[in-house]
Amino acid sequence: MSFELRDVDFCFNGKKVVDGVSLRLAPGRFYGVIGPNGCGKTTVIDLLCRFRSPQHGQIRYGGQPLGAYSKRQLARAIALVPQNFYINFPFRVRDVVMMGRYPYIPRFGRPSGRDLDIVAEVMESADVAGMAERLVTELSGGERQRVVFARALAQDTPMLILDEATSNLDIGHALRLLDLAARRVRPESGTVLAVFQDINQAAAYCSHLILMSRGRIAAHGDTRAVLTPDTLREVFDVDAKVYHDDYAHALHVVYKR
Amino acid sequence: MSTLVVVLFGLFIASTGMGYIQIPPAAVLKIIWGQLSGHPDPFAGMNEIFPVVVMDVRLPRILTAALVGGGLAMCGVVFQGILLNPLADPYTLGVSAGAAFGAALAILMNISALGLYSVPLFAFLGAVATLWAVIYLSAGSGGLSSNNLILSGIIVAAILSAGISFLKYVADEQVAVIIFWLMGSFASKTWSDVVLTAACIASGASVFLYFGRELNLMSLGSQMASSLGVDTRRVTLILLAAASVVAAVCVSVAGIIGFVGLLVPHTMRLLAGPDNRRLVPLSFLAGALLLLGADTLTRAVLPVEIPIGVLTALIGGPFFCYVFRRQSTGRVW
Numbered sequence: 137m138s139f140e141l142r143d144v145d146f147c148f149n150g151k152k153v154v155d156g157v158s159l160r161l162a163p164g165r166f167y168g169v170i171g172p173n174g175c176g177k178t179t180v181i182d183l184l185c186r187f188r189s190p191q192h193g194q195i196r197y198g199g200q201p202l203g204a205y206s207k208r209q210l211a212r213a214i215a216l217v218p219q220n221f222y223i224n225f226p227f228r229v230r231d232v233v234m235m236g237r238y239p240y241i242p243r244f245g246r247p248s249g250r251d252l253d254i255v256a257e258v259m260e261s262a263d264v265a266g267m268a269e270r271l272v273t274e275l276s277g278g279e280r281q282r283v284v285f286a287r288a289l290a291q292d293t294p295m296l297i298l299d300e301a302t303s304n305l306d307i308g309h310a311l312r313l314l315d316l317a318a319r320r321v322r323p324e325s326g327t328v329l330a331v332f333q334d335i336n337q338a339a340a341y342c343s344h345l346i347l348m349s350r351g352r353i354a355a356h357g358d359t360r361a362v363l364t365p366d367t368l369r370e371v372f373d374v375d376a377k378v379y380h381d382d383y384a385h386a387l388h389v390v391y392k393r
Numbered sequence: 394m395s396t397l398v399v400v401l402f403g404l405f406i407a408s409t410g411m412g413y414i415q416i417p418p419a420a421v422l423k424i425i426w427g428q429l430s431g432h433p434d435p436f437a438g439m440n441e442i443f444p445v446v447v448m449d450v451r452l453p454r455i456l457t458a459a460l461v462g463g464g465l466a467m468c469g470v471v472f473q474g475i476l477l478n479p480l481a482d483p484y485t486l487g488v489s490a491g492a493a494f495g496a497a498l499a500i501l502m503n504i505s506a507l508g509l510y511s512v513p514l515f516a517f518l519g520a521v522a523t524l525w526a527v528i529y530l531s532a533g534s535g536g537l538s539s540n541n542l543i544l545s546g547i548i549v550a551a552i553l554s555a556g557i558s559f560l561k562y563v564a565d566e567q568v569a570v571i572i573f574w575l576m577g578s579f580a581s582k583t584w585s586d587v588v589l590t591a592a593c594i595a596s597g598a599s600v601f602l603y604f605g606r607e608l609n610l611m612s613l614g615s616q617m618a619s620s621l622g623v624d625t626r627r628v629t630l631i632l633l634a635a636a637s638v639v640a641a642v643c644v645s646v647a648g649i650i651g652f653v654g655l656l657v658p659h660t661m662r663l664l665a666g667p668d669n670r671r672l673v674p675l676s677f678l679a680g681a682l683l684l685l686g687a688d689t690l691t692r693a694v695l696p697v698e699i700p701i702g703v704l705t706a707l708i709g710g711p712f713f714c715y716v717f718r719r720q721s722t723g724r725v726w
Contacts, residue, residue, distance in 0.1 A: 210620075
């Protein structure tokens with residue numbers, strides 16, 4: 137199932153924050169979205185998740201308009217790790233991760249053995265199993281982000297969207313979670329779309345990059361083709377050198393002060 | 394939960410026996426059993442005034458008190474969950490004041506076109522209009538923040554209480570009715586009050602329980618809920634409307650009774666966790682217990698009958714201060 141955006145516009149308070157975006161997101165790829173602050177990255181994600189609707193243009197998923205799906209169907213298709221979130225109520229970590237299974241559990245039903253297995257597995261892999269009984273209100277920002285990451289993995293969807301999901305994490309946990317996300321990329325059935333601030337992290341994980349600037353797509357395509365000093369200067373207004381690093385087995389960017 | 398049911402039942406029987414005329418608990422049980430089963434034989438050998446006191450005076454009052462307490466507490470849970478705000482309750486959001494204004498208007502203008510239901514209906518309209526105004530005022534960029542909501546609630550409630558004062562001023566001989574009613578009381582409740590309250594609260598409670606899981610998700614934020622498959626707009630509207638109905642009927646039956654909707658959900662959340670599927674029934678029971686206890690206190694224990702709204706505000710006000718302080722500093726005190 138692939139996403140297709142055609143000529144999508146979105147205005148907020150009279151200002152065009154997404155301007156004529158056309159994209160195709162195919163399964164089997166890890167997409168990275170990079171761009172300066174306020175360039176419309178998060179708004180594009182809001183549009184993909186149907187939190188907002190475009191004023192112009194069309195978004196299709198699996199050939200159907202996004203609006204044709206029920207909320208529950210969408211919840212089984214797309215999982216999101218948001219940029220920031222606040223939890224005011226003292227839920228236990230285990231309960232928050234289990235909420236990722238709600239789209240599959242009948243309204244008054246109990247979690248099945250499979251639900252429990254999935255929750256245990258993702259908690260283990262996201263390294264939150266040790267705090268299963270703690271209250272989310274008592275966790276640090278990074279710990280909470282890992283919990284929400286685990287919840288999104290528990291949703292077990294073909295599309296996983298990360299909105300700067302590793303921004304509060306130490307490098308060890310950041311790499312661990314990005315590895316987990318990368319494992320969700322499967323031909324035919326697994327797409328990951330992630331917004332990054334750190335271009336080197338994006339370069340290390342993404343097969344494709346989407347560079348955004350002022351609501352428009354400045355460049356998109358294969359990471360090797362798109363990540364060049366020219367595009368970086370155009371989008372971020374910086375002088376940069378891009379080279380292949382043998383140790384990381386990936387493109388690497390360094391900047392001139 | 395079963396402990397709460399047992400305690401509530403115990404208080405229920407004890408409270409029915411207490412008052413100006415003391416009735417032993419065994420006699421209370423016999424009378425209720427006699428009424429339920431339709432056999433008047435157990436009344437034999439009993440003071441013949443007992444059944445009248447129990448059935449016509451005390452039971453309606455006691456049932457209404459318990460229902461209203463439970464209803465207000467449930468509303469508190471729902472408002473807090475939807476508005477992501479532990480300080481929200483029908484009283485702090487101004488919904489109670491709105492309902493009171495509507496009801497005072499109905500009393501003043503002697504509107505009885507709908508008979509028994511005209512005061513509750515006006516109370517409901519007042520409650521919904523107020524809730525809408527409060528949400529409209531506080532919905533700036535980035536959703537409904539705690540401070541904005543409480544602030545708007547206070548502003549709207551202040552305007553409404555000025556409105557109520559004006560109504561009292563022009564009310565002439567009905568002023569006593571309005572004032573007494575506003576202070577909140579369960580005195581002279583009838584079986585029709587009980588039936589009306591029970592019907593509204595039961596339907597409210599079933600809506601709350603049906604959407605319990607959605608309410609859990611929404612208490613993590615509407616975007617999170619939306620990405621987990623909740624139609625947040627629809628569910629918010631349904632829950633707010635249902636909570637307003639319950640709050641309005643509570644106010645129209647018993648006047649403004651503050652802080653039950655704040656105090657009870659908080660305590661229960663502390664004891665039993667934030668899962669709304671458990672929190673709603675638990676808060677109902679605890680709220681019923683609290684208000685029945687308070688009503689019994691003013692009716693049968695204290696030498697003078699204090700208006701119940703005054704009593705709960707005296708207990709609840711300091712508690713509200715405590716919660717607010719804890720929230721704004723993050724410390725216990």
